[in-house]
Structures are given as structure tokens and as C-alpha cells.
Amino acid sequence: MERLGTGIGWRPEIADAVERMPGIDWVEVVAENLCPGHLPESLRRLRERGVTVVPHGVSLGLGGADRPDAARLLALAERAEALGSPLVTEHIAFVRAGGPLTASPRLEAGHLLPVPRTRDALDVLCENIRIAQDALPVPLAVENIAALISWPGEEMTEGQFLYDLADRTGVRLLIDVANLHTNHVNRGEDPAEALAGLPLEAIAYVHVAGGFERDGVWHDSHAHPVPRPVLDILTDLASRVSPPGVLLERDENFPEPGELERELGAIREAVEKGGGAHADGAWRAAAPVEPSSVPTDPARQRLALAQTALLSALVAGTPVPEGFDRVRLGVQARALAGKRADVVAKVAPELPVILGAGYRPAFLAYAQGAPMTDGYRRDALSFAEQLLLGGKLTDARVRRELREWWLERSGPTPRSRRPAVRLARATRRALLRH
Numbered sequence: 220m221e222r223l224g225t226g227i228g229w230r231p232e233i234a235d236a237v238e239r240m241p242g243i244d245w246v247e248v249v250a251e252n253l254c255p256g257h258l259p260e261s262l263r264r265l266r267e268r269g270v271t272v273v274p275h276g277v278s279l280g281l282g283g284a285d286r287p288d289a290a291r292l293l294a295l296a297e298r299a300e301a302l303g304s305p306l307v308t309e310h311i312a313f314v315r316a317g318g319p320l321t322a323s324p325r326l327e328a329g330h331l332l333p334v335p336r337t338r339d340a341l342d343v344l345c346e347n348i349r350i351a352q353d354a355l356p357v358p359l360a361v362e363n364i365a366a367l368i369s370w371p372g373e374e375m376t377e378g379q380f381l382y383d384l385a386d387r388t389g390v391r392l393l394i395d396v397a398n399l400h401t402n403h404v405n406r407g408e409d410p411a412e413a414l415a416g417l418p419l420e421a422i423a424y425v426h427v428a429g430g431f432e433r434d435g436v437w438h439d440s441h442a443h444p445v446p447r448p449v450l451d452i453l454t455d456l457a458s459r460v461s462p463p464g465v466l467l468e469r470d471e472n473f474p475e476p477g478e479l480e481r482e483l484g485a486i487r488e489a490v491e492k493g494g495g496a497h498a499d500g501a502w503r504a505a506a507p508v509e510p511s512s513v514p515t516d517p518a519r520q521r522l523a524l525a526q527t528a529l530l531s532a533l534v535a536g537t538p539v540p541e542g543f544d545r546v547r548l549g550v551q552a553r554a555l556a557g558k559r560a561d562v563v564a565k566v567a568p569e570l571p572v573i574l575g576a577g578y579r580p581a582f583l584a585y586a587q588g589a590p591m592t593d594g595y596r597r598d599a600l601s602f603a604e605q606l607l608l609g610g611k612l613t614d615a616r617v618r619r620e621l622r623e624w625w626l627e628r629s630g631p632t633p634r635s636r637r638p639a640v641r642l643a644r645a646t647r648r649a650l651l652r653h
Contacts, residue, residue: 250276281310283347317531334526360392391422395428403448404436425464444478450485563582
């Protein structure tokens with residue numbers, strides 16, 4: 220495995236600072252935020268300097284019941300080729316549910332949700348990863364996620380699940396030590412036991428990030444300093460294997476560059492402190508199981524029903540499936556709604572400006588009865604549409620500005636000349652003028 224060294228998550232807000240930071244060997248970028256034909260100049264300059272750039276996907280949903288979407292795989296492959304990356308990474312998670320397998324509406328989580336550690340889920344995940352591996356031009360590594368909730372009736376520990384996954388597919392692992400800490404606080408799982416069960420030679424690199432604890436629940440925010448317990452887990456991992464790369468993640472609430480550099484220094488110290496007996500041998504997985512020998516279709520349907528029931532309870536207010544912790548599900552549901560409001564505010568920054576202090580309570584009220592089905596941009600439009608048609612906007616200026624914003628963004632671009640499209644647009648205009 221290529222040695223990556225010490226890196227940091229590249230974000231537009233800290234692009235200039237990252238370019239000036241000493242000792243940055245590589246960066247990771249959210250794949251969905253890039254356009255292969257129009258790479259940011261900062262990334263271009265880093266590439267010219269020989270800094271490795273790794274695309275990190277967040278929307279593939281490899282742990283979902285459906286097979287990976289071909290268009291999403293193609294997009295991830297294009298980004299890897301545009302960046303000249305040695306590998307791409309994604310998550311062991313599901314991000315959507317419903318659809319044909321359950322004969323129910325498609326639901327989007329807008330977040331990474333845990334897969335159950337069961338044989339069914341493992342069979343489906345293995346086939347999905349093989350499909351992705353065949354479609355990608357470089358090796359794939361998959362990341363363990365943080366979770367607020369636990370699935371009832373799990374059949375394996377995290378270490379066993381990840382070992383079997385790597386053994387059956389040859390996929391590399393992206394181990395997030397902050398997520399191991401999250402699962403320790405939220406699910407009572409011992410990070411040392413998880414590390415002891417991993418195929419250490421399969422590790423591609425390691426994530427380190429911060430979070431915060433509230434009412435006994437750890438929130439993996441990526442917006443706070445890295446705490447000592449996370450660095451201790453990194454030291455434990457480094458005492459078992461020499462990680463090819465270690466990367467600091469920060470997604471918002473960015474501190475001064477000097478603070479980020481100090482965190483990187485603490486990460487280097489944690490790795491050096493753990494440096495001892497290292498397993499540096501090449502990872503040799505067992506021969507992959509042929510897809511035809513694994514009856515995944517029945518497993519897919521069972522997994523689809525379970526994931527749809529859980530996601531529906533989280534975003535649509537349906538009854539909590541049997542065996543889940545209702546309190547924790549409530550915490551997760553509120554976290555999803557809050558994240559949804561935050562992301563919509565970033566995707567459509569005009570909405571908080573137009574609505575002012577009323578934006579967040581209005582969006583959270585909307586989210587209770589309107590699950591996301593088609594991404595954040597469509598969500599922003601649907602939210603504005605519901606406000607306009609609901610008749611609750613009493614401020615004439617706010618209503619006028621919101622209507623103008625919606626009309627400008629809701630029609631085809633460029634405007635279609637087809638009569639049916641023009642009629643539909645005119646109808647929407649007429650409804651919104653009343």
C-alpha cells in the first residue's frame with residue numbers, strides 16, 4: 220500500500236491555509252463537491268507540488284439494500300482519474316431506503332446510517348463492494364462510521380464484521396478512530412477489542428476528528444478539537460500497525476490555521492508514541508467469493524424492509540421498529556432534521572436571509588411531515604413551496620422575496636419551449652401568486 224503520510228481534509232474554507240501548512244503530505248476531498256472538469260485552483264496547485272489528493276465519497280450507500288447506482292460509480296471514477304488518485308474511499312453505511320424492493324416511496328437520510336452486523340447485511344455489502352471495485356479505476360477503501368443507534372439482533376462485533384468483509388472482497392479499510400470512540404460512548408463498544416479484531420494489514424489510512432458529548436451521547440461533529448481519548452485510540456492502533464496515512468478531518472467551525480497545525484502535531488505525536496510492533500506486510504485477502512454463489516436477492520429484500528422501517532421512523536414519524544431504543548432513535552431523528560436544516564441553509568443560503576430567525580423553526584416544522592426524497596436542492600425548493608402555499612407567511616416582503624426566489628429556481632434552465640413544461644410553470648406561478 221502506498222505510504223501517504225500526514226494529511227488534512229481539504230475544504231474551500233481553509234484552502235489557502237492548507238496550501239501554506241508545513242508537512243502536509245496529502246489531502247482528502249469530498250468527491251461529490253468536485254466537478255472533474257473544473258477543479259479548484261488550490262487543488263491544482265497542490266497536485267503540481269506532488270501532494271496526493273484522495274476523493275472521499277459520501278452518497279454511494281454501499282451498505283444499502285440496492286445495488287450501487289451506476290451513475291454515482293461513474294462520477295466517483297471520473298474524480299479519481301481527474302485527480303490522479305491512488306485510491307478512492309467510501310463508507311460502510313446506508314443513506315437511502317424504500318423503492319422497488321419494498322414497493323414504498325424512496326426516502327433519503329441525508330446522513331450516513333449504520334448497517335446491521337448480520338449475515339444478510341454482510342452478503343449484500345460484499346456484493347455491492349465487488350460491483351464498485353469492478354467499476355472503479357483504482358482500489359477502494361471503506362470506512363467504519365459513527366452511530367447513535369444500535370441494531371437489535373446483531374450477529375457480529377465490528378471487528379468480526381470488518382474482518383469478514385475485507386477477507387471476502389479484498390477491500391481496504393479506512394479506519395476512523397473518532398468513530399471508534401463514538402461507538403464506545405454511544406454503544407458501549409470497546410475500541411481496543413474492535414482494533415484487535417481487525418485485519419490490520421488491510422488498513423489504507425486513518426481518520427481523526429473531533430466531536431462533543433451531550434447528555435451521555437457523543438456527537439461526531441467534525442467541528443470541534445480532537446479529544447484526548449481519540450488520540451489514545453490512535454496510539455493504540457499505531458502500536459499494532461504502522462498506518463500508511465493519517466488524516467485530520469474538519470468540516471466546519473474552522474479554527475485559525477495555527478490551531479489546525481497544532482492538532483496535526485498532536486496526531487503525529489500520537490502515532491510516534493504508539494510506534495512499536497508493526498504489522499507492515501502486504502494485505503492478502505482470501506479469494507473473493509463469486510457473486511453467483513451468494514444468494515443476495517432474498518437478503519436484499521429482507522435488508523430493504525428493515526432499513527426502510529428504520530429510516531421511515533427517523534424521517535417520517537412512523538412507529539419505531541421493534542427492538543430499537545426509542546430514546547436514542549429520537550436523538551437520531553432530531554440530529555437528522557437539524558443537519559438537514561443546516562445543509563439546506565448552505566445549499567440555498569438565500570433562505571435564512573429571507574426568513575431570518577424564522578428559518579430554522581419553519582424548516583424543522585416542515586421536515587416533520589416531509590421526508591427528503593430527492594436531495595438537498597430539491598428539498599430547499601419543496602420547503603419554500605410549502606411555505607408559500609401554506610398561507611402562513613404574513614409579512615408581505617418576505618412572501619414576495621421567497622416567491623421570487625422560488626420562481627427563479629424552480630423552472631427549467633434554460634427555460635423550456637415545450638408547451639407542457641411552460642403550462643406547468645405557468646400553473647405554479649398562478650398558484651403562488653394567490
